[in-house]
Amino acid sequence: MNLGTRKILDRSFTAVGVTSIVLMALALLVVLVPIISGGLKALFFQGTIEHRQLVYNEFGRGDREELERQKEQSQEARRPVFAMLDAFDAELEGMEPAERREYRSQYNHVRDVLHDMLGPLPGDIEPLLLRFQYGNTRWEQAEESLHDLLYVTKWDYSNPNVMAEKYFTPRVDEFQGTALAPLFAYVETHLEEMLLPQPEFYWGFITDRSLDAHIFGGIWAEIQGTFYLAMGAMLFAFPLGVIAAIYFTEYAKDNFLTSMLRSANSTLAGVPSIVFGLFGLAFFINTVKVSESKSVLAGSLTLAIMVLPTIIRAAEEAILAVPKTYREASLGLGATKWRTIVTVILPAALPGIITGAIISLGRAAGETAPIIFTAAVSVGATIGLADVFTEPTPALSWNIYNLASEHEAANEIRHVQYGMVLSLISIVLLLNMSAILLRARISKKLKG
Amino acid sequence: MSQTNLGENRMSGAFVVSARKRTIQKGMKFAGEGLLFAIASFVAVVVLFIFFFVARDAIPFFQLRGFAEFFTSTSWYPADAPGEFGALAIIYGSAMVTVGSALIAVPLGVAAAICLSDVLPFSVRQYAKPVIEMLAAIPSVAYGFFALVIFAPLLQNFGGPIMMWAWWLIAGPFMILAVIVLADLLTSKDGEQQSGTNVKRVVLSILFSIIALGFLYWVGMSLNAIQVMTGTNALNVSIILSFMALPTIVSVSEDSLQAVGRELREGSYALGATRAETIVKTVLPAASSGILAAVILGIMRALGETMVVWMASGNSSHIPDPWYNYLDSIRTLTATIAGDMGEADQVTGSARYHVLFAMGLLLLIFSFISNLVSERIVVRQRKILSGQ
Structure with missing residues (x-):
């Protein structure tokens, strides 16, 4: 082959390698950026008067006088809407039955959208569910409602070769000549006065309980559940893992039995996470019966088994990284083997062991599959520390799945889902980041 | 004490x-x-217990229904009475996304590992490592959420153009290389430089370029014309799973590349090989078994993954038509276990409950075998390399 071609091939080989690393970084960005930007919207958004009222009523936060003043102001702007509705109601009464029926379904839709937007209208029955007691709490939702109010969605089936295309016609056309006709223009121009949007920083998203199945409120129950599960798992796995690592590094002889144990360790590391869930269900709940049904304890035990191999490996590496001279000095001073391990080797290896533990903690916090059958429930209140032995808990990872795939209003609460994903990723990545920093410090220290 | x-x-x-x-x-x-x-030895006990308890709940299924239906039938109607438990389509779905993610992750991962171990200077490597660690640390449910809420709509609405652009960006550079190499190979066959060689090469290059461009354009246009019916499909899942398998593949193959000693590389350089030739002809063959182990571990990661496939695969239990249609919805073993247990849990003792454990056992056996194989491979490579 020509030398020039060989050079080109060499360069492009390098380029392929660099590109693949750049692609991985890009993949990370592509995943993280939308999640971060979407997640922040759960905390920072244009909140309407409905949001402030909800926060005041449910959590007792907010300036009462200011709220009353704003309520008065928005009520002032809403009054003409209600007047128009009343006028149209009266007009309907006077119509022929056939004509009335024709208007009825359209009119009901208008009322529904207005209800979504502004909360219960005068004359509605006081709704039971919290989600119907308030209007749109977020301005972008109000804008969607407005679009829904102003336009009728229609589908164009004229071309059979492609999927039907969506188009919109103004809803006002349907009510031309009635008392309702001016309502559309009025709502379009006065929506801001009716809802008074202002920038909000809703830190309560982290610390509030959820209201009406996450349609309002925060995610504290999930955060707490994740914390319990992950900490519980570490409580079991950490001591076991460190002791096993001591055995493997200091005591195990190089024989068949040891290699079997090591093999078992790597097998455990490779077991699919859903199988841990099956095992947790079959063993901890159905056989040992650590609890009646799902509980934090059963979930923690399952997660502990899952992270055990990681902890053992990390602890082994940390212990092996302790310089031989430490050991020899201690033994030379007459300390026994066990004493050397406890007073010399473990303290020196501790930062490394903790690095491994932090990473495992993050993994336990993020795992979903093992807790589906053992610990997680979709709706639940925060549980006290005493309840962990018997009660299941909501957890971030499980509720992300549940809200995104199974919630009845999954599309309306995207901001909650994004907020949860961001919280989970922040917890996990912060843990990992601190582990990376800790490791960098250790390697600096070992280098001297 | x-x-x-x-x-x-x-x-x-x-x-x-x-x-x-x-x-x-x-x-x-x-x-x-x-x-x-x-x-x-607690760990070993746990492994034995996992096998025992999963098998204990799996065996009743095979006693009730036998093996034939589970492995050969594609009709999966566990909720009917009497239910049908043909898991072939589900097993096929698992295999499909695993192969798909391996096709993406293996070339990318091995290239990245080579780059990390042989190409990049140490200072740059320090920044690349955390990227890989972060990819590995992101919880699977977050990937699943991304696949379902962000990626699936994108794929559904702009699937054709996305695939066309990916094709151009990936295949384009390789086509250029192929043209250069082909022209070179065809002209320098005679060994010595002749006066007409350069002219011949230019003519051949132009000819090949036209053919390559035509090919690129034709495939690109046919990809562009594809209408993606649903964004929650095997392609979506394969791509996301490949993100998740990448860190494993990169770090294990990098270890194995590092284990190949300096002497081998220096010997190759001394013979006048370029870096690419050294890596491809000397380092990669020496590290091949370790890379194979990495691939197996990465594949296991993809096969055992639950949340992404559960959320974004469409969960429809059928073999796509035609069989390689990655734009169709599929269903996998892990997703079936996760999704059906909620209902089957109420009827403990029925075939519907035990079939999920049978699937778990299948996954468990698979992961056990591949773990043993990859471990054996790594041990053997270490022995061979240290023996030299």
Whole structure:
């Protein structure tokens, strides 16, 4: 082959390698950026008067006088809407039955959208569910409602070769000549006065309980559940893992039995996470019966088994990284083997062991599959520390799945889902980041 | 602990201890080590328990329904009475996304590992490592959420153009390379430089470029014309799973590339090989078994993954038509276990409950075998390399 071609091939080989690393970084960005930007919207958004009222009523936060003043102001702007509705109601009464029926379904839709937007209208029955007691709490939702109010969605089936295309016609056309006709223009121009949007920083998203199945409120129950599960798992796995690592590094002889144990360790590391869930269900709940049904304890035990191999490996590496001279000095001073391990080797290896533990903690916090059958429930209140032995808990990872795939209003609460994903990723990545920093410090220290 | 005291005793009384005391000391030491051993073997006990308890709940299914239906039928109607439990389509779905993610992750991962171990300077490598660690750290449910809420709509609305652009960006550079190499190979066959060689090469290059461009354009246009019916499909899942398998593949193959000694590389350079030739002809063959182990581990990661496939695969239990249609919805073993247990849990003891454990057992056996194989491979490579 020509030398020039060989050079080109060499360069492009390098380029392929660099590109693949750049692609991985890009993949990370592509995943993280939308999640971060979407997640922040759960905390920072244009909140309407409905949001402030909800926060005041449910959590007792907010300036009462200011709220009353704003309520008065928005009520002032809403009054003409209600007047128009009343006028149209009266007009309907006077119509022929056939004509009335024709208007009825359209009119009901208008009322529904207005209800979504502004909360219960005068004359509605006081709704039971919290989600119907308030209007749109977020301005972008109000804008969607407005679009829904102003336009009728229609589908164009004229071309059979492609999927039907969506188009919109103004809803006002349907009510031309009635008392309702001016309502559309009025709502379009006065929506801001009716809802008074202002920038909000809703830190309560982290610390509030959820209201009406996450349609309002925060995610504290999930955060707490994740914390319990992950900490519980570490409580079991950490001591076991460190002791096993001591055995493997200091005591195990190089024989068949040891290699079997090591093999078992790597097998455990490779077991699919859903199988841990099956095992947790079959063993901890159905056989040992650590609890009646799902509980934090059963979930923690399952997660502990899952992270055990990681902890053992990390602890082994940390212990092996302790310089031989430490050991020899201690033994030379007459300390026994066990004493050397406890007073010399473990303290020196501790930062490394903790690095491994932090990473495992993050993994336990993020795992979903093992807790589906053992610990997680979709709706639940925060549980006290005493309840962990018997009660299941909501957890971030499980509720992300549940809200995104199974919630009845999954599309309306995207901001909650994004907020949860961001919280989970922040917890996990912060843990990992601190582990990376800790490791960098250790390697600096070992280098001297 | 008792052993600490024990040490002091031995120190002070080394010359006066009676035979009986020594026996006690020895016994204590033995007991202490035994305790450590017991805790260390806890892991092995857990593995045995996992096998036992999953198998215990899986076997009743095979007793009730036999093996034939599970492995050969594609009709999966567990909720019917009597239910049908043909898992072939589900097993196929698992295989499909695993192969798909491997096709993406293996070339990318091995290239990245080579780059990390042989190409990049140490200072840059330090920034690349955390990227890989972060990719590995992101919880699977977050990937699943991304696949379902962000990626699936994108794929559904702009699937054709996205695939066309990916094709151009990936295949384009490789086509250029192929043209250059092909022209070179065809002209320098005779060995010596002739006066007409350069002209011949230029003509051939132009000819090949036209063919390559035509090919690129034709495939690109046909990809562009594809209408993606649903964004929650095997392609979506394969791409996301490949993100998740990448860190494993990169770090394990990098270890194995590092294990290939400096001497081999230096020998190759001394013979006048370029870096690419050194890596492809010398380092990669030496590290091949380790890379194979990495691939197996990465594949296991993809096969055992639950949340992404559950959320974004469409969960429809059928073999796509045609069989390689990655734009169709599929269903996998893991997603079936996760999704059906909620309903089957109420009917413990029925075939519907036990079939999920049968699937779990299948996954478990698969992961066990591949783990053993990859471990054996790594051990053998280490032996061979250290022997040299």
